[in-house]
Amino acid sequence: MATNLDLYLTAIRETLLIVVASSIISYIIGLPLGVILAVTSKNGISPKPVINQVLGVIINIFRSIPFLILLILVLPVTKMLVGTTIGPIAVIPPLVFSAAPYIARMVESSIMEVDYGVIEAARSMGASDFQIITKVLLTEARPNLMVGVAITTTTILGYSAMAGVVGGGGLGDVAIRYGYYRYENIVMFITVIILVILVQVIQESFLAISRKIDKRAK
Amino acid sequence: MDNEILRVENLTKVYKTDVENVALSDINLYIKKGSIFGVIGLSGAGKSTLVRCFNFLEKPTSGRVYFEGKCLNDMNDSEIRSIRKQMGMIFQNFNLLEQSSVLKNVLFPFEIINADRKSSIEKARNLLKLVGLSDKEKAYPSNLSGGQKQRVAIARALALDPKVLLCDEATSALDPKTTNQILDLLKKINKELGVTIVIITHQMSVVESICSEVAIIDHSKIAEVGYVKDIFASPKSEIGKKLIFGDATVANNLNIDVNNYSRKFRLVFDGNKVKEPVISNIIMKNNVPINILFADTREVDGAVNGQMIIELPDDKNIINNIDKYLKEVSVVFEEVTSDGN
Ligand SMILES: Nc1ncnc2c1ncn2[C@@H]1O[C@H](COP(=O)(O)OP(=O)(O)OP(=O)(O)O)[C@@H](O)[C@H]1O
Numbered sequence: 001m002a003t004n005l006d007l008y009l010t011a012i013r014e015t016l017l018i019v020v021a022s023s024i025i026s027y028i029i030g031l032p033l034g035v036i037l038a039v040t041s042k043n044g045i046s047p048k049p050v051i052n053q054v055l056g057v058i059i060n061i062f063r064s065i066p067f068l069i070l071l072i073l074v075l076p077v078t079k080m081l082v083g084t085t086i087g088p089i090a091v092i093p094p095l096v097f098s099a100a101p102y103i104a105r106m107v108e109s110s111i112m113e114v115d116y117g118v119i120e121a122a123r124s125m126g127a128s129d130f131q132i133i134t135k136v137l138l139t140e141a142r143p144n145l146m147v148g149v150a151i152t153t154t155t156i157l158g159y160s161a162m163a164g165v166v167g168g169g170g171l172g173d174v175a176i177r178y179g180y181y182r183y184e185n186i187v188m189f190i191t192v193i194i195l196v197i198l199v200q201v202i203q204e205s206f207l208a209i210s211r212k213i214d215k216r217a218k
Numbered sequence: 219m220d221n222e223i224l225r226v227e228n229l230t231k232v233y234k235t236d237v238e239n240v241a242l243s244d245i246n247l248y249i250k251k252g253s254i255f256g257v258i259g260l261s262g263a264g265k266s267t268l269v270r271c272f273n274f275l276e277k278p279t280s281g282r283v284y285f286e287g288k289c290l291n292d293m294n295d296s297e298i299r300s301i302r303k304q305m306g307m308i309f310q311n312f313n314l315l316e317q318s319s320v321l322k323n324v325l326f327p328f329e330i331i332n333a334d335r336k337s338s339i340e341k342a343r344n345l346l347k348l349v350g351l352s353d354k355e356k357a358y359p360s361n362l363s364g365g366q367k368q369r370v371a372i373a374r375a376l377a378l379d380p381k382v383l384l385c386d387e388a389t390s391a392l393d394p395k396t397t398n399q400i401l402d403l404l405k406k407i408n409k410e411l412g413v414t415i416v417i418i419t420h421q422m423s424v425v426e427s428i429c430s431e432v433a434i435i436d437h438s439k440i441a442e443v444g445y446v447k448d449i450f451a452s453p454k455s456e457i458g459k460k461l462i463f464g465d466a467t468v469a470n471n472l473n474i475d476v477n478n479y480s481r482k483f484r485l486v487f488d489g490n491k492v493k494e495p496v497i498s499n500i501i502m503k504n505n506v507p508i509n510i511l512f513a514d515t516r517e518v519d520g521a522v523n524g525q526m527i528i529e530l531p532d533d534k535n536i537i538n539n540i541d542k543y544l545k546e547v548s549v550v551f552e553e554v555t556s557d558g559n
């Protein structure tokens with residue numbers, strides 16, 4: 001039983017590492033892309049149709065590839081980036097490849113929701129486009145962006161479990177090795193329960209933060 | 219003109235959507251430093267477009283815009299931004315940052331110019347005092363009334379000591395009492411800080427209560443421009459008459475006249491100048507019955523403007539006599555045709 005507890009704790013730690021690292025890296029890439037999408041769109045603060053469409057198409061291509069296929073497709077890239085194709089670290093690149101475009105779209109739609117009047121007011125005060133992005137768009141969209149964080153992190157958590165198929169470590173890996181290959185149904189059952197709890201806790205925490213920071217009329 | 223602050227020359231703005239939409243056509247206008255200038259017109263006349271051209275939020279299709287004699291057309295983006303810092307702007311929907319506190323909203327312009335934090339906060343607090351909201355600095359816009367939101371917007375617009383305050387329908391979302399409070403505040407700002415104020419509105423009462431000059435815009439063109447007291451006394455344009463005598467037109471449509479051979483006339487007088495009992499004099503001198511259909515007085519920029527619509531028998535002699543008498547006492551006397559003009 002002691003070894004079992006160790007097994008779960010290690011798996012949880014690996015899963016959290018994968019989710020946190022992939023989320024952060026995905027946001028580092030996805031957030032600026034989302035801002036560019038929103039800013040260059042037809043109704044954005046600096047419409048640039050060509051940039052907007054090219055970027056939009058690239059993002060849509062990545063979004064339409066199923067995660068399991070992406071996992072295999074990016075193997076060479078993974079090898080190049082992290083030096084290995086197995087273990088928890090190796091799961092991060094495919095997760096980033098699939099989450100970043102998703103985040104970009106979510107950030108885009110959060111920013112597009114910012115009232116045009118506020119943007120115009122900022123412009124009338126002499127704000128530059130960059131100042132409008134940092135001081136108006138991103139600050140006004142904060143609660144919506146936080147809802148996006150709740151959705152992406154839990155999605156990444158779910159995908160990370162799938163990565164167990166390729167020996168990616170974490171809870172999914174345990175579920176497959178013990179539950180599927182060794183028919184230890186109890187282990188599989190417990191990992192699933194842990195996953196469900198993690199998803200709930202992460203999602204509710206970010207949604208609570210979003211509600212807390214939102215100063216609009218409730 | 220060295221006391222002019224804003225001027226537009228041959229300003230035209232065409233929006234190209236599916237069809238070409240001429241929002242402004244060949245507008246020429248100048249606004250004096252320190253004045254409260256009204257721009258009035260019906261919905262879609264082009265008022266907002268005009269005020270957005272003043273600070274180049276909209277680029278004119280053709281024509282030139284001058285601020286203190288400097289032409290905005292010749293400037294690059296960063297020069298335009300520095301001009302905008304000298305022109306505050308407030309809006310019908312207030313346009314406050316919903317996620318920022320009142321104080322943070324007023325600090326926003328200071329952040330844009332990277333001003334020193336401590337002195338910014340001090341200035342922002344003084345501005346909140348000026349607009350009467352010192353106790354609300356920690357509140358968020360969603361907890362404020364419309365009038366309070368507009369006060370925050372005014373404080374924010376004044377942050378960088380602008381020379382002009384552009385107001386686009388600033389009171390249109392407010393009830394009459396709050397409207398008057400905001401107008402009083404704007405008057406105070408004009409008097410005490412010497413800020414030139416441009417007021418866009420579709421409410422005649424707003425022009426009446428605070429503007430010294432007014433431009434009437436109709437279908438993308440300026441129908442008439444001048445001192446409010448002159449235009450109120452005798453509007454020349456159709457739209458001017460409609461906006462100013464609008465109520466009288468309603469009175470006309472009541473069709474009170476019983477004998478169809480009677481004629482209706484409009485009298486417009488300056489209440490401060492006319493000291494005689496004009497109506498009784500007309501009645502006594504001509505021994506004629508007068509039917510008063512409509513009467514109204516308004517105070518415009520210190521002058522009391524009165525107008526009255528009366529009904530007279532269709533008698534050339536009597537009408538000529540009355541016309542002569544009214545000219546002597548400088549009361550405008552003109553026939554009102556059936557369509558109210
Ligand atoms: N961004 C735009 N794109 C296309 N057409 C526009 C745009 N902005 C204004 N217009 C058109 O220009 C004309 C003038 O609009 P404007 O907003 O200046 O009128 P307004 O006098 O301010 O009216 P209101 O009292 O309703 O605010 C209208 O016909 C309007 O449809």
Ligand SMILES: [Mg+2]
Nearest residue numbers: 265266267387
């Ligand atoms: Mg308008």
